[in-house]
Structure formats: structure tokens, C-alpha cells
Amino acid sequence: MNRLQKLFKDKTNNLLSIYFTAGYPELNSTVAIAEALEKSGADFLEIGFPYSDPVADGPTIQHSSEIALENGMTLNVLFEQLKNLRKTVSIPILLMGYVNPIVQYGVENFCKKATEVGVDGVIVPDLPMYEYEALYSKYFIDNNLSNIFLVTPQTTEDRIRKIDALSNAFIYLLSSSSITGGSLDVSTGIEDYYKRVQAMKLKNPMIIGFGISNKTNFDKACEYANGAIVGSAFVKLLGEDGYLDKISAFIKSIK
């Protein structure tokens, strides 16, 4: 059982996850931000590794990725930064990024290295279910690394069942079909979607993401799922002066 699986075993509601881009705003800010987030009460973290062509991301995370790349962030640099992370940070950690940098690193090497530095799971939006299952799942399973799949309001029940079967930590429920950094859709249609997925009684917990930026959104998401993920709103904060000192207040404003 990895830290992520243990967390979901111990705690089933109001889980708050925070996303931030490694190497943004400064190349070496990654670990300090992770430490501040744990101290402030985040339940788990998603550390993004930047990619030149992030098609699922809106302007805020695109910008943070560009700056991180300019700062010199690569997977090698990130793994080096995370080498001593587990001495100071104990909450579960996911890496999030696009498939091409992983393919260049080597999927098997990537999985080994991620586990070695204490990463618990990975979110790769453009890694399709078929390719994961046929080519890569072995490396994830061998390294006790959880692969997290996304589900959108358009995902069919059959496909959600397949995703549930392939998942072993949680399912990432998108609040709408959108790129990151949008606003939360609270229309009746979307409630039907949450209820529809809830009624499927999946074996995995669910976390809602995309468009969660404040306490109102977070509380709303927690009505339907085990918790929620805040990304762009937090990345925006990292663009401000003195961001490290503001992290605690930001987390308290949501949770």
C-alpha cells in the first residue's frame, strides 16, 4: 500500500489536494512549496513537470510551465530535487505531466525513479487507457505507483467501469469538459453527472478537479466526492511576491 492508498483508507472526506508546477516560480522552489503545503494542511500534492505543449491546460498553468522550462526544469532536475523530499514531507505525492517527457525518459526508468524518491502516483492526461494497459501498467504495478485516470461528464458508464477496474488509488472527476483554470460548473446538468457517477458505487474514491478555486467550490465538490483539487488558483498565488508566506492563509481560506 502506498501513501496515497493509505490516505484514502484513513480519511474519506474533505480531502484537499494542491497542484503546482515544479520549477515555478523559481527553479528551486519545488521542495519549499511542498513543505509549506504540508504544514498548512493540504492532504496530498500534485507536482506538475512542465511540457512545451500542454494541451489540457489553460493560460495560468501554461504560463507556469513556460517559466519552469526557462528556469531549466527537466525530469532529471526534478528527481534530483525530490531526492531528499521524504525527509521533510510525508503526505502523498503525485507527479502530473504529459506523456512525451516520460517516453523520452523511458517509462520503466521513470516509474522506478519516481518510486525511489517517494512518489506515490502519476497523472498523465494524454496517456490513453489502451496504451497504459497494454504497454505500461506493468511498470506502474511493479513499482507500486498508482496511475490516475480522468473522467469527464461525457465519459460513458462502460468506460468509467473500465477506469475503475484499472485504478487503485482514486478517480479524477473533471468538473466539466474543459482545460484547467476554468470556473466550476454548478448547473443542474453537472449535478446529475456527479450523482450518476456516485450511484455507480465505484470501488475507488473520487476527487473532483478543474475549476475548484475557493471554499464555496471546494465544499460543493466535497458534497459529491471525497475531496477536490485546486490547481490554477494556487499557481496564480505562486506568481505573487512573498508567495511562501501566503500559502498557509490560502489553504485556510479553502479548508
Add this chain to the structure above:
Amino acid sequence: MKYGVNDLGYYGDFGGAYIPEMLYPNVEELRQQYLNIIEDPAFKAEFDDLMKNYVGRPSPLYHAKRYTEKYGANIFFKREDLNHTGSHKINNAIGQILLAKRLGKHRIIAETGAGQHGVATATVCALMGLECIVYMGEIDMKRQAPNVSRMKMLGAKVVPATSGSKTLKDATNEALRDWIANPVDTHYIIGSVVGPYPYPDMVARFQSIISAETKKQLLEKTGNELPQYVMACVGGGSNAMGMFYHFLDDEDVKLIAVEAAGKGVDSGHSAATTFLGREGVLHGSRTILMQTDDGQVIEPYSISAGLDYPGIGPQHAHLYKINRAQYVSITDDEALQAGLLCSQLEGIIPAIETSHALAYLEKMQFKKEDNVVICISGRGDKDLDTYIKYFGF
């Protein structure tokens, strides 16, 4: 087809559909329906009618006599430049707009680099009365201003892509983001044989009309439907794939794909993907792309905005890897000189993309009896400024 796509969307090691879950329903809908739709007799009849009466097909196969004298082989030009809107791009745009209508989509999005695909898409949207949004890199909008005006005149909305390098790959990213946010009513008309499966196969099928016609025309003109050589330029590779398609299984026909070397393959300013790229994932398919060791996409360079793309279609990557086609490259200077030569020997001003294919004739050794077909993928009107600046007319 020996070199065609398999059931999982792969050509050998290349292809697939590397897309976020948000795009899955759209791409899956296409995958399930595209073959049924495009093989339906009513669809075919409508497509053929528009090809004949709207696009002006079949495009001539012209025996270029002065080129034949100069290069010592029978040189034929497949005249895609004579199509309505001035390039081969219209073939795919017509095919996909008819498909979009049958899928019940009423909003069309597209990406464009040089603007040729954007113009073709804006044209077919006007023809069918559908809303049209074209994403174009902010830098390309400045480089190709006349095409921006043409799209607007045709009723399309042109949206600048301001992210990343502000060129074709970023316009593609923006179009994908739009499609993610509009999953139900929108069809994305990708302009080349790139993107997630089924796009590379679908676009190749629509462009295959080029080689289907060529075979018939060659039979009439030479008594043999097979030439010794078939040549075309490659950016993403849609005119080349259309030109190669019906010759792929005829193993004796040598296929030559000409990439843009820019200022030279080793200059750091190039778009010669097979020379400079490695296997990876770009815009939804596993292919060969120009990238850093860390897997970040490198912005390519070519004087030709249509060849200025960091990847190639997955079927091209496959043909390259198994050596079914030969991939070569031509510099900016060589291409521009070839454009001038074609203008003055044959009275045809080619698009700079096409000039790359023509330039490679200089490097070939032919036998007198060889028949050679070159795809004249587009006309050079859009490139006059570039030619004029270079030659100082």
C-alpha cells in the same frame, strides 16, 4: 493495404490516439463512424460531385516538356495548384465538412500555419453555412496577412494563438483546447495527416484522390499506370500521403518525400524532422518529432510556413522507418531557386512548399525512359512577397 493503419490505429510503431480523456468521446465517435460514412455511396456521390464541379478536379497531369529536357526523364506535374483555393488542402476540407454534417456538428474549428488549410476550411464552411473558427499563430498571422484577410472575407473568425512559439504547433494546441471545451457540437478539421487516430487515415483517404487520378492519367499518357518515381514535399505530409497512397503497394515505385532543411540541417534553423527528430508523442500520435533530450518540442524553422512543423504524420514515420519511402531535405535557398526555375521554364509559380520537391530534381540521377511524377501541391501567389524579397525583383 500493406502500409495502412491497423485496427488499433497504428502504422507499425507509430500512430495511436494519445489524447486527454476530454477528447476521447469526440475522437471515439469519429473512429467508429468515419469509415461507414466515407464509404457510403451517397457520401461518395456528394464528394465526387463537389470535387468535379466545385474544386475543378481531376487536376491535370501535365507533361512538363522543358523540365523533361533539363532533367533527362519524363517529368510530370500533378497540378494540385489548379484546385479551387490554390492547393491540395481543399480535398481534405471538403471530405471533412461533409463528414461533420453527417455527424450533426454545426461548429467547425481548424488550425492553420501558412493559411492554406484555414482558407480551405473557411471556404467549405461558407459553402455549407457552418460556423468557422480558425486558430493561427500570432506570428503566422503577420507573415501570411493576405490569407488572414481571405479567411475573414469568407466569414471565418481567425483567432490568434498567443501561447508558446505562436506558430502552427501552438495553433494546433489552441484548436485542441477549443475542442476540449466544446465536446458536443464541434468538429475539428485537422489539415494534415497528423493528430490522433483516425485523423491520419481519414485525411490520407481524402487526399488519396491525388494518386488515384494520377494512375489513370499516367496510363493514358504513357501506357503504364506506374511511374519510376513519385515525389512530394512533406511538412505534416498530407500532399505527400495523397500522392503516395495508391502507389504504396507498388513496391517498384520509388517514393521520395522532401522535407524543409531551412538554413541547413545542422544550422539549428531547420524543419527536417526525420534527420533531426526522434520517436515521441506529438498532437495525439506517436511519431517522429524534433525535441530536446528532455522531450520538449523544438520549434522548427523553414522559410515555408507550410513545412514549418516539428513532426510528421505517423504513417510517414512508419514509411521512413521501414524504408518504403526515402526522406530527403532541401534548404530555403535551394527551394527558392527551384521556384524561380519552374516559373521561368514552365510558366508555373509554385508555392514555396512545392518548390522544395522541385528542388530535389537537381539531386536525382534519372534514366531517359524514367517517368517521374511531382506533386505541385500549391500555387505561389501567397509567397510572392517572399520570392520578391529574395530575388530583389
